[in-house]
Amino acid sequence: MTNSEQTSVLITGANKGLGLEAARRLGDQGWTVFLGSRDEGRGQAAADKLTAGGANVIMVPLDVTSDESVSAAVRLVREHTDRLDVLINNAGAPGKAIAPAEATVDEIHSVYDTNVYGPIRVTQAFLPLLRAADHPRVVMVSSAVGSFAVVTDPEQPVSKFHELAYSSSKAALNMITVRYAQALPEIKFNMATPGEVVNHKFAATDMNHHTGQLTVTEGTDSIVRLATIGADGPTGIFIDRLGPIAW
Numbered sequence: 001m002t003n004s005e006q007t008s009v010l011i012t013g014a015n016k017g018l019g020l021e022a023a024r025r026l027g028d029q030g031w032t033v034f035l036g037s038r039d040e041g042r043g044q045a046a047a048d049k050l051t052a053g054g055a056n057v058i059m060v061p062l063d064v065t066s067d068e069s070v071s072a073a074v075r076l077v078r079e080h081t082d083r084l085d086v087l088i089n090n091a092g093a094p095g096k097a098i099a100p101a102e103a104t105v106d107e108i109h110s111v112y113d114t115n116v117y118g119p120i121r122v123t124q125a126f127l128p129l130l131r132a133a134d135h136p137r138v139v140m141v142s143s144a145v146g147s148f149a150v151v152t153d154p155e156q157p158v159s160k161f162h163e164l165a166y167s168s169s170k171a172a173l174n175m176i177t178v179r180y181a182q183a184l185p186e187i188k189f190n191m192a193t194p195g196e197v198v199n200h201k202f203a204a205t206d207m208n209h210h211t212g213q214l215t216v217t218e219g220t221d222s223i224v225r226l227a228t229i230g231a232d233g234p235t236g237i238f239i240d241r242l243g244p245i246a247w
Contacts, residue, residue, distance in 0.1 A: 006056065008081050008133075009227065010034040010073075012064050012122060013091030015042040017205040018141065018194055020050075021216045022088060022223050027055025029228075034077055034084075036062035036091070038069075064091045064118030070125045083132035086227045089119035090141040095165035103164045115169035120176065130187055135231045137188040139223055140177045142238065144193045144202070146170025149246035157200055174238060174247070181236030190226045191238040194219035197245045214241075 009026050013019045015037035027033045027050050035050070037043025040061045047059035060076055063069040077084065093114035098107055119140055130136040144150045145158045145167040153159055158167070174191055181189040195202035195214060203219025221241035238245055 006030060006032045007085045008032040008034065008083065009086040009088060010036060010060065010077060010084055010126065011088040011090055012036040012062055012118070013038070014088075015039060015046040018203065018216060018219050018223065019088070019090040020046050022090065022220045022227070023057065024050055024053070024055070025217075025220060025224050026086075026227060027053075027057060031056070032081065033057045034060045034080075036060045036064075036073065038063045038091070062091075062122075064089075064122055065113045067121065070121050073122075074125050074129070077126075077129065081129070084126055084129035085133045085135065086137045086139065087123065087126055087130060088139045088141065088223060088227060089122055090223070091118055092141065093166075095163065095169075097161070097163045098165070099162055100164050108165045108168070111165035111169050112172070115166070116172045116176065119173060123180070135188075136186070137190070137227060137229060138177075138180070139226045140173055140189070140191045141223060142173050142177075142191040142193050143167075143170040144195055144197050144240065144245065146172075146174050146193075147197070147238070147245060147247055150197060155200075156197075178236050185235065188226075188229060188233060188235045190229075190235060192222035192226050193238070193240045193245065194222060195240050196242050197240050198242065 011019050014023045014035045023033045035047045043059045047057045050057045060073050062073045093111050095111040201213040203214040
């Protein structure tokens with residue numbers, strides 16, 4: 001069975017938080033949503049909830065750190081569609097906020113496995129389905145802490161938050177996204193941060209123990225905006241919900 005009518009999107013890490021809210025919003029627009037979740041039980045519960053609300057949602061077991069899991073996800077998605085219009089690489093690992101002097105390679109690697117290697121692994125695997133779409137888009141969910149301009153600004157609270165793993169992984173993700181955008185102009189590759197950099201605000205999620213000042217819906221504004229850009233839209237940009245942010 002294939003679906004060539006509805007716009008389709010795969011969202012990684014979509015069983016909760018920003019990923020789930022993005023799934024809800026795009027599902028409400030009539031999109032076919034492939035809800036990726038490492039935890040199958042939680043993923044199915046999330047998919048069932050969205051389906052009960054009228055959305056067309058297929059739960060996809062997906063661990064972005066596993067080649068086997070990603071390959072199985074591609075096979076499952078192919079059972080439902082012959083193309084993928086949008087990929088949202090949302091799954092992320094915060095790390096343990098270990099100070100640079102104490103950070104080990106193992107700590108860095110565990111975060112990079114999800115935040116850097118994961119998006120590469122998933123993007124590479126789904127490139128054939130993306131290329132089959134008329135107007136493919138890839139959205140990388142990054143963070144303001146991946147911006148050198150933000151981290152080196154003494155007025156920004158994150159400039160005083162000293163850790164290596166998470167911030168450097170998001171900086172790496174930004175560079176990877178730009179290089180994809182340059183090398184694959186037929187696909188829109190863009191980055192979103194779920195916050196308001198100029199106002200020093202970020203979205204409340206499990207990752208930050210719901211300490212953010214923005215709602216999860218506000219946090220997905222930038223993600224949804226990039227997922228829905230037109231064929232003449234930009235590629236290789238980095239935005240928050242208010243617009244472009246500095247690198």
